[in-house]
Amino acid sequence: MKGDGVGRIAGWVTGVMVGLSPVWVMAQAAQPAQPTVGSPAPTVPSIRVGATIFADYTVVEAPKVRDAAGRDVTGNAFNVMRSYINVTGSVTDRITFRITPDIVMQNDSNVAGSLMFRLKFAYFNVALPHDMSVRAGMQQTPFVDGQESVYRYRFQGLSFGERDAALASADIGVSWRSPLGKYGDVHVGVYNGEGYNKAEVNEQKALMARVTVRPMPDHGIAKGLRLTGYYHADAYVKDAPRTRAMGTIWFEHARFNAGLDLLKKVDQPLPTATKVTGEGLSVFVTPFFDRKGRGLEGLLRMDFFDPNVDVAGSQRRVIAGLAWWFPKPGTATAALLASVEQLSYRGGAVPRATDRKFGVHALITF
Numbered sequence: 201m202k203g204d205g206v207g208r209i210a211g212w213v214t215g216v217m218v219g220l221s222p223v224w225v226m227a228q229a230a231q232p233a234q235p236t237v238g239s240p241a242p243t244v245p246s247i248r249v250g251a252t253i254f255a256d257y258t259v260v261e262a263p264k265v266r267d268a269a270g271r272d273v274t275g276n277a278f279n280v281m282r283s284y285i286n287v288t289g290s291v292t293d294r295i296t297f298r299i300t301p302d303i304v305m306q307n308d309s310n311v312a313g314s315l316m317f318r319l320k321f322a323y324f325n326v327a328l329p330h331d332m333s334v335r336a337g338m339q340q341t342p343f344v345d346g347q348e349s350v351y352r353y354r355f356q357g358l359s360f361g362e363r364d365a366a367l368a369s370a371d372i373g374v375s376w377r378s379p380l381g382k383y384g385d386v387h388v389g390v391y392n393g394e395g396y397n398k399a400e401v402n403e404q405k406a407l408m409a410r411v412t413v414r415p416m417p418d419h420g421i422a423k424g425l426r427l428t429g430y431y432h433a434d435a436y437v438k439d440a441p442r443t444r445a446m447g448t449i450w451f452e453h454a455r456f457n458a459g460l461d462l463l464k465k466v467d468q469p470l471p472t473a474t475k476v477t478g479e480g481l482s483v484f485v486t487p488f489f490d491r492k493g494r495g496l497e498g499l500l501r502m503d504f505f506d507p508n509v510d511v512a513g514s515q516r517r518v519i520a521g522l523a524w525w526f527p528k529p530g531t532a533t534a535a536l537l538a539s540v541e542q543l544s545y546r547g548g549a550v551p552r553a554t555d556r557k558f559g560v561h562a563l564i565t566f
Contacts, residue, residue, distance in 0.1 A: 247289035254282035258559040294327040332378040342387040342410035355563040360482035368395030384413040393434040406434035424452035480505035513548030532566035
């Protein structure tokens with residue numbers, strides 16, 4: 201629960217990170233990093249431009265949509281749901297930046313269907329000793345950022361943490377990240393809490409913390425195991441908590457990636473409102489028929505979510521598909537995915553029909 205105590209902690213963490221950053225930077229400026237013997241000296245400043253595109257053709261088999269003539273028809277559409285222009289660069293050998301405009305379809309009734317140009321990322325990163333770093337601005341949030349290398353199918357749709365835990369993939373704030381040697385990493389930040397696509401509405405701030413541990417980094421097979429704990433302390437207003445807790449197991453292998461996410465969330469929009477507790481879990485596996493990122497891959501994911509444990513009614517989502525990852529030219533990535541997604545509802549006071557859609561999704565990034 202987030203109240204004055206969490207607010208003071210958030211303020212203290214922010215002050216420490218911001219206050220110590222110049223000291224660390226000046227200390228490093230006094231002793232600049234030396235390039236490896238025989239390697240060229242880094243060129244700064246520098247700038248690079250890349251792009252990411254999520255496109256799809258989706259058929260919504262159920263529910264049907266009603267056209268202008270009053271007929272129930274099967275909805276289908278070509279979509280460009282996301283498009284990023286990634287501008288990254290270096291100001292010094294220790295200060296880097298990223299600016300990413302996000303082009304997304306607008307659903308507002310006045311301009312429904314229009315593509316809107318907005319910011320997704322805009323931050324600078326200060327490298328500190330011992331591979332630590334401080335990042336400030338509109339940036340990745342700890343959990344979604346930590347999971348992306350294992351679950352690589354966000355171009356099909358939102359991850360479980362984003363969809364059912366309502367975690368934003370980016371927000372405005374300041375964060376600190378540190379490796380734990382070969383045993384994992386820690387990512388802690390203080391953010392507005394409203395997400396990158398909404399303005400801050402009050403004095404409350406969100407404290408987000410992720411700790412990921414690799415318990416056996418030198419084992420032949422178990423080195424791919426990661427255990428992650430995530431806690432998200434926020435509030436709608438003072439004394440009205442908006443908290444998220446997640447525990448995960450992720451596993452990377454030469455033949456597949458897999459993961460299990462456990463979720464508990466608490467929402468209380470006003471101090472006088474009833475607290476609503478939601479719980480759920482998600483499991484996924486992505487087998488590789490060749491090797492990760494090349495050739496044919498499978499996708500199977502199942503989400504189970506109860507939005508209110510005190511009221512009857514839960515939902516189950518099943519996603520299945522086959523993807524083709526084109527051979528990589530350098531760091532570029534291109535993939536096609538054919539998928540089916542089904543969302544069913546169980547035990548509610550009002551019966552709801554099953555939602556079902558089919559899609560062909562494309563990913564381009566470089």
